[in-house]
Amino acid sequence: MALQRLGHATNLELHEALAADLPELSLTSMHRITARLIERGEIGTVATDARTVVLDARPETHDHFVCTKCGGVVDIEIPDSAINAIQQQLGTHLADAGVVVRGVCAVCRTREGSAQRSS
Ligand SMILES: [Zn+2]
Numbered sequence: 517m518a519l520q521r522l523g524h525a526t527n528l529e530l531h532e533a534l535a536a537d538l539p540e541l542s543l544t545s546m547h548r549i550t551a552r553l554i555e556r557g558e559i560g561t562v563a564t565d566a567r568t569v570v571l572d573a574r575p576e577t578h579d580h581f582v583c584t585k586c587g588g589v590v591d592i593e594i595p596d597s598a599i600n601a602i603q604q605q606l607g608t609h610l611a612d613a614g615v616v617v618r619g620v621c622a623v624c625r626t627r628e629g630s631a632q633r634s635s
């Protein structure tokens with residue numbers, strides 16, 4: 517499945533990745549298929565606060581880094597000790613949903629440094 521190759525992707529990205537092999541596949545059916553896979557627990561979603569759902573090839577709970585510039589998603593492994601420290605301050609159990617860390621990825625930082633665009 518293409519999502520395995522992409523790791524993390526929105527329905528739109530996944531649809532684009534499959535378009536060459538499956539030109540008949542509509543974005544609507546794409547949404548329907550991925551919704552069923554999520555329901556069955558075969559794929560997961562990333563808990564970003566973005567409006568678009570980011571699909572995850574790994575169904576089990578894990579932590580993510582999300583780039584605030586390009587929206588890129590990377591799997592990260594936050595040690596239990598760090599999770600516990602955060603949980604103590606919040607009084608809630610974070611491990612259930614996985615932790616999302618936000619920042620600017622290396623690619624975007626390099627791009628920023630060379631282009632120097634203000635936005
Ligand atoms: Zn980025």
Ligand SMILES: [Zn+2]
Binds near residue numbers: 590
């Ligand atoms: Zn992931």
